[in-house]
Amino acid sequence: MIISLKNKKALVGGASQGLGYAIARQLADSGASLTLMARNEDKLRAIASELPATEGQQHNYLVVDFADLASYKKIIETFFSANTVDILVNNTNGPKAGAVLEKTGADYQSAFDLLFQTVQHTTALAVKHMKEQSFGRIINLTSRTIKEPVDSLALSNTIRAAVVAWGKTLSRDLGKYNITVNNILTGNFDTERLTELFEAQAEAQSSTTEAIKAKSITDIPLQRLGTAAELANVVTFLASDQAAYVTGVSIPVDGGLLKSI
Known part of the structure; x- marks a missing residue:
């Protein structure tokens, strides 16, 4: 199978390192033009300059802090006032670790803003163009802990589960526009x-x-x-035409770590 994302534009969160960087790299390798999002401008600039552009791609970046919701909203709204994307990979940095009773209401609110509000707001802006062109790919990076919670990751367990339920609901509304919405349940990479x-x-x-x-x-x-490239391969497939009939699913990419079905 040869995947071509030529003439497609992708927006990838958390793209300065780790899974986000690997995803951005693989999407660019497949022909997409990338807009990278993260906090470190030096890293973003370097990555954008080194991504492949053999298909005439143009790569750029946005310096954002997902933990600062008000600032993030302003930046992403400005971006979408002048740009569109075909592929949206929702990926943010994770909240602080900690047990469930250690966390306060303020901690849960901060995690909700970080993991859910940024994703919902970005997606709402992105789908306007996707609906007009009757094509779109929305891929949410979450965690296998939404099925089997890890005691020390109370905030992530809780809010990422909300993202998965929201993504499933969204997929039912957007299917008629040929827009797919899928969740990746990441394991240990x-x-x-x-x-x-x-x-x-x-x-x-x-x-x-x-x-x-x-x-x-x-x-x-x-x-x-797992290696970051292995997860990036799955995301790239979901972003492609070959995955046109895959929507509303939560796919564990975890080396078999989940014990549940």
Whole structure:
């Protein structure tokens, strides 16, 4: 199967590193023009300049802080006042780790703004053009913890579950416009974010990062962490014409880590 995204424009969140960067890279490799979003302008500028442009793509970036909802809304509204996208990959940085009773109402509100409000607002702006052209791809990066919660990730467990339910509901409204909406339930990938989570778990359990990592790998049937490129391949398929009949689903990409069906 050869996937071509030539003449398609994609907006990818969290694109300065990890999963977001790998997704942006694979979409560009497949011919799409990218707009990258993250906080670090130096990284964004460097990535935008090195992405492939063999199909005549033009790449750019937006410096945004998903944790600052008011500022984020202004930036993304300005972007969509002059731009359109065909592919939207909703991906934000995660909230702080912590157990459910450690978190306050303010913590849950902040996580809701970070993980849900930014996604909903960006999507509402993006679908206007998608509906007009009768084509669109919306892909939400969430987590396998919405099915099997991790005790130390109370905020992420809770709010990402809301994103998945919203995405499923949205897919039913947008199907008639040839717009697909799908959720990716990410497992454990070899990224900086996962290292941070391992470090937090190690501190909470009076253990070491290496021990936490080794234990996490033994729980994965494939007996290894995933690579960011492996997840990017799945996202790129969902963004393509070949996935035109796939919508409203939540796809675990986790090496078999989830025990539930």
